[in-house]
Amino acid sequence: MEHIHTSNMSEYQFYEFAAIDRPLTSREMEKLRAVSTRGIITPYSFTNHYHWGALKADPQDWMKRYFDAHVYLADWGQCTFSLKLPKSSFSKEDIDPFKNRASLFATSTNTHWIIDWLASDEPFDDDRYAEDDGTGWLQRLIPIRDELMAGDMRSLYLGWLAAGHSMKKFVLEPELPPGMKEMSPAQKALAKFLEIDPDLIEAAAVNSARIPTQTRTDTHDMNVWLDGWTVPDMHNILQLLVTDQSQKAISLARNRYLTWLRQQRPMVSSYTSRRTVGELRELAKSASAARLAREEQERRQHETRQRQKRHAELRRMMNNENRYWKNADQEASRGCASGYDQALRILSELSEGNALVSSPEVFRKKLRHFLAVHGKRPALVRRLKDAGLPVD
Structure with missing residues (x-):
């Protein structure tokens, strides 16, 4: 693969790396520090951002030598998420x-x-890069590593789907993984990171089979797995634990378990004919139309609920209408701006309430009585006129 990062100058670039299978050694941390004097370096991570500059190293080389996960973001429109996994996780095929x-x-x-995984910069979303500084993404995306090692290929399908806008329409999709309708939180984060059209995801997921519910508990699975360990394997893990290499021991055991789990749970096929990119685009258009119709229906239902709620509030107010007129009178009598503002608020609600339960003319008559007392307050009258109340 060609080097996917660039050293061109930019207003902003963000780099974050994570070491998962083993911590960095002191010597390795010194090498990283020689590259970056400002970077935040721990035995398990490297983080830095640059204004008008770039990392003076090849992130791909760092992934090979030091790290297991990486996020990169540049404000010209490039986002990259990288993972390193044991080669036993899956084959080239x-x-x-x-x-x-x-x-x-x-x-x-x-x-x-x-x-x-590379986020597309077409179309360029300037708002995203004005708000997104890259922090937080890596922790949301790292669980994809364990998912892949357990045989879950949905993140790879999302990576393919992210290029849907640029591929020829006759290109066939890869085999559709099961579970696309119920993606994991990390997979949903990946779809957002890659800015994949949600309608395209929905269209692609239509034929995706459900992931079968496990009939055995995870504890049972783990007990079966442990029964298969040999004594030398257990000795190796224990030696790592007592020689201050606990992280390596944990990673070896977890990776071994995930590999075993994948072998015990063969990937379920969606049993559907592969579709072309053109067909997926047409399905996405239909999904978009259906979504817009749902959103319009939800908007109308929301407006109806809000209107009903407002009407109920006004009816309760009108059951005590005289008290509200008295409150408006008291506020106006204060003779100050805040009092006039409160009086206007109360009178506006009374106008709305009378229109609902009686008539605007009833409110007009009552407002005349109110103005007979307060009509010589020009600041108040001006407020009422500006609000559109019927001041004669």
Whole structure:
């Protein structure tokens, strides 16, 4: 894969890396510090942002040597999410159908896959980069790593789908993973990070099978898995734990469990014919029309509920109408701006209430009586006129 980051100067660039399978050594942290004097470096992470500058290192090289996850954001419209996974997580044949030249890349080392998801910059969303500084994304997206290692390919399908606007319409989609209608929180975050059209996701998910409900508990699964451990394997994990390498022990055990779990739960196929990009676009148009119709119906229902609520409030007020006229009189009698404002508010509600339960003429007559007392207060009368109340 070509180097996906750029060293061009920009007003803002954000880099965050995470080490998951093992912590960085002191020597490795020194090497990172030699590259960046301002970066926040811990045994498990590197974070930095740049104004009119860039990281003086290749993020792909850092992923190969140090880290397992990475987020990059630049305000010219480029966003990248990268993961490094053990090569045993899946085969080349598994991942190749999802790769494309726009939004999903995969390279391999002798031991790992490095997968890169790229957000499209077409159309460029200037508002996003004015508000999004990149922080918080990595923690939301990291769970995708465990999902992939457990055989969940939905994030790869999302990576392919993110290029839907740029692919030829006759291109066939990869096999549709199950569960696209009920994506995980991390997968939903990925769809948002990549700015995939929600209508396109809904259209693609139509034929996606549901993920079968597990009939066995996770505890039962884990007990079966543990029964398969050999004594040397257990000794290796225990040695790591007692030699201050607990993170490595945890990662080895978790990765081994996820690999075993994937083998026990073969991926369910959606059993549907593969669609072309053009067909998905047409389905997305239909999904968009249906969504707009739903939103319009919801808007009308909301307006009806709000109107009914308002009418109920006005009817309760009109049951004590005389008290409200008295309150308006008291506020006007204060002879100050705040009193006039309160009087206007009360009179406006009385006007609305009379229109609902009696008639505007009834309110007009009562307002004349009110003005017989307060009509020589020009600031108050001006407020009433400006509000459109019937001041004769």
